[in-house]
Amino acid sequence: MTYSPDPPATARPVSSASSSASVRMPVAHTEGDRALETPYLQIENVHKRFGSFVALRDIYLDVYPGEFVCLLGPSGCGKTTLLRIIAGLEQQTSGRVIQAGRDVSSLPPAKRDFGIVFQSYALFPNLTAAQNIAYGLQNAKMPKAQIDARVAELLETVGLAGFGAKYPAQLSGGQQQRVALARALALSPGLLLLDEPLSALDAQVRVRLRTEIAQLQKRLGITTIMVTHDQAEALAMADRAVVMDKGYIAQVGTPHSIYQRPTTPFVANFIGVMNFLRGVVASSGQVRCGNLLLDAPRNEFDMNTPVQIAIRPENVKILPQQDAFDSSLPNVIAAELEEVEFLGSGYRIGMRLEGDAKDLITSELPADAAELLDLQVGAALVAQLPPDCIQVFAQEPVRA
Numbered sequence: 001m002t003y004s005p006d007p008p009a010t011a012r013p014v015s016s017a018s019s020s021a022s023v024r025m026p027v028a029h030t031e032g033d034r035a036l037e038t039p040y041l042q043i044e045n046v047h048k049r050f051g052s053f054v055a056l057r058d059i060y061l062d063v064y065p066g067e068f069v070c071l072l073g074p075s076g077c078g079k080t081t082l083l084r085i086i087a088g089l090e091q092q093t094s095g096r097v098i099q100a101g102r103d104v105s106s107l108p109p110a111k112r113d114f115g116i117v118f119q120s121y122a123l124f125p126n127l128t129a130a131q132n133i134a135y136g137l138q139n140a141k142m143p144k145a146q147i148d149a150r151v152a153e154l155l156e157t158v159g160l161a162g163f164g165a166k167y168p169a170q171l172s173g174g175q176q177q178r179v180a181l182a183r184a185l186a187l188s189p190g191l192l193l194l195d196e197p198l199s200a201l202d203a204q205v206r207v208r209l210r211t212e213i214a215q216l217q218k219r220l221g222i223t224t225i226m227v228t229h230d231q232a233e234a235l236a237m238a239d240r241a242v243v244m245d246k247g248y249i250a251q252v253g254t255p256h257s258i259y260q261r262p263t264t265p266f267v268a269n270f271i272g273v274m275n276f277l278r279g280v281v282a283s284s285g286q287v288r289c290g291n292l293l294l295d296a297p298r299n300e301f302d303m304n305t306p307v308q309i310a311i312r313p314e315n316v317k318i319l320p321q322q323d324a325f326d327s328s329l330p331n332v333i334a335a336e337l338e339e340v341e342f343l344g345s346g347y348r349i350g351m352r353l354e355g356d357a358k359d360l361i362t363s364e365l366p367a368d369a370a371e372l373l374d375l376q377v378g379a380a381l382v383a384q385l386p387p388d389c390i391q392v393f394a395q396e397p398v399r400a
């Protein structure tokens, strides 16, 4: 599945309930060619309250056949609640869930068409791997010979051929999660729901399994929605990520577009690392941060509007000392090295800008570039903030 890197976003209507909330914008739901397709799953204006607490508001989302969508956001933003509503494990306060053209909004989970994997494996401890996988097939009254063949096929699919007779306690966390995945796929559901399926695993298994799940999902072509709070996981696995904040959708897009063009400081700060510098608009293409006048992309803000400019650490360049005097280069600034962190493949450094802004700016450097520099704390550095790598946002609190 391919998406254009800079797709035209289509917007869905904002409900009357949301029109009063100026921070909530119509959200982009589909990208590129997919906007012309019929969605497999449609979330229409879903709201969820627990008592007086609003857990979800104005949720519109279209998920396309075969798509892998990640619901991503900080703890408590509502991603699990949304997944549970899609499964029918939680009832929305209002709004509709349409799957394969069928309104499933009020159907119990058993009447819906999905397989689900939870964070906590949730296997029956007294059943073998094969029996766990066979469980739903037996309930569906499939003949035994067919069940045996299907279980063998599923064990093979999840890389556990030969492990069918083992009990959960005899399997590693990663293997148990593969069994849970095979069980979720057993009845060939139309939709696969994954609720933080990797978060209980150690880092290495987690990375291996995420690649395997993503490959399997593509091979099977099964429409998949995964909840995660791990942005690296979402960026690595998803066709599209849905970034949520405090019960609403902050941005939907390909991992690439969300990383490169976050639409709010919250998204910019949540996905990857972002430097922010506060300032005021000096002209449509310039922002003044303290005594620094920085070139920035043209923006729509009025003169003197308080704004913040954002730039990713990997885009902050460290220049040779002599370039400090090269007036043809834009946004060259003097800084003092304050922190050095070795990342393995390179270094992350923190620099205090000279002048009255005194902000701390982070830069990431490949090891070979860093080795040419004097990375002693207190060293004078010359940094550059390339204007085409800068985004200008309204000044609002950065929430993370």
Ligand SMILES: Nc1ncnc2c1ncn2[C@@H]1O[C@H](COP(=O)(O)OP(=O)(O)OP(=O)(O)O)[C@@H](O)[C@H]1O
Pocket: 050, 053, 055, 073, 074, 075, 076, 077, 078, 079, 080, 081, 082, 229
């Ligand atoms: N049954 C419930 N009763 C009351 N409040 C609830 C209930 N379930 C969830 N909430 C609240 O709704 C909000 C969203 O919860 P949810 O579990 O969807 O968040 P999340 O984004 O999945 O967070 P986490 O990553 O920590 O699991 C939270 O503030 C949570 O406390």
